[in-house]
């Protein structure tokens with residue numbers, strides 16, 4: 001007979017409560033939108049079995065107990081440091097690191113958490129450096145579609161956004177953000193001021209019919225994962241305010257306005273890549289979807305400095321996905337990943 005290892009059971013209600021924290025969302029995005037978002041997020045939490053849920057919740061609880069922390073968000077690695085009041089002399093660094101590793105793999109980062117550098121697979125600070133000069137966040141409400149663990153949610157707040165809401169359907173990333181948020185807020189009894197940042201477990205499609213719009217909508221690294229990129233762009237248009245801006249970042253290929261790569265199979269080992277347009281084709285897509293004033297901010301070839309394996313994401317990464325004889329190609333023979341960053345308006 002094989003040994004049976006007990007995993008602590010956790011009710012769906014507790015999981016939803018810990019992972020879907022929308023405290024004070026309504027103050028920034030309005031009660032009708034906030035209530036409906038929470039309802040949909042909790043519905044998803046209740047309808048899905050989260051195999052890793054107990055492990056994540058333990059990590060979130062352990063970090064909450066070490067809060068509240070002081071935040072410095074306007075830096076490459078948003079920093080969570082012990083508050084002057086409580087101190088954190090009781091937190092050995094290796095314990096913090098072990099807790100954060102419970103939430104691996106960390107795809108986006110870096111973060112600095114109680115002295116531990118969460119060195120994620122992606123140097124998201126490099127992407128942020130490319131966009132920050134082109135976008136005014138001061139006093140703006142931000143919606144980050146496909147936010148991952150909320151790296152850009154935190155950076156937007158660091159750049160002066162009044163509120164930043166991320167949505168992402170991947171539970172692990174929602175759990176990573178929940179851990180950072182719990183750490184910043186600390187035990188509820190201390191009633192700390194709330195961070196005006198959230199990541200809810202929703203896809204862009206889940207926002208249909210919700211009265212939600214934002215002044216700055218970030219949509220980075222998602223378009224090529226959508227089977228129907230035109231529908232995705234139309235949905236993005238509907239969540240940008242009349243005076244707002246869309247910040248779109250996506251894979252592109254060299255070519256003219258009629259060039260779109262549809263990989264036969266994988267692209268750089270990813271199964272879920274559907275369409276990669278040229279920059280000129282992307283202009284056409286955006287204009288057809290009703291966007292105007294489209295501006296190209298940057299095109300960068302992704303380097304092994306920006307995307308690589310680390311202790312917090314120890315499996316294969318970009319270097320393993322390139323052709324060993326010609327690093328300008330992926331191992332499937334497609335052009336190596338390069339990403340365009342654009343802004344577009346709706347009026």
Ligand SMILES: C[S@@+](CC[C@H](N)C(=O)[O-])C[C@H]1O[C@@H](n2cnc3c(N)ncnc32)[C@H](O)[C@@H]1O
Pocket residue numbers: 108124145146147148149167168169170173202203204205219220221222225
């Ligand atoms: C490549 S990551 C990009 C993360 C981050 N925006 C960045 O640029 O670093 C793509 C993210 O989009 C999320 N995603 C996939 N489909 C989505 C959808 N329909 N709506 C919102 N997010 C989606 C995935 O869960 C994943 O976290």
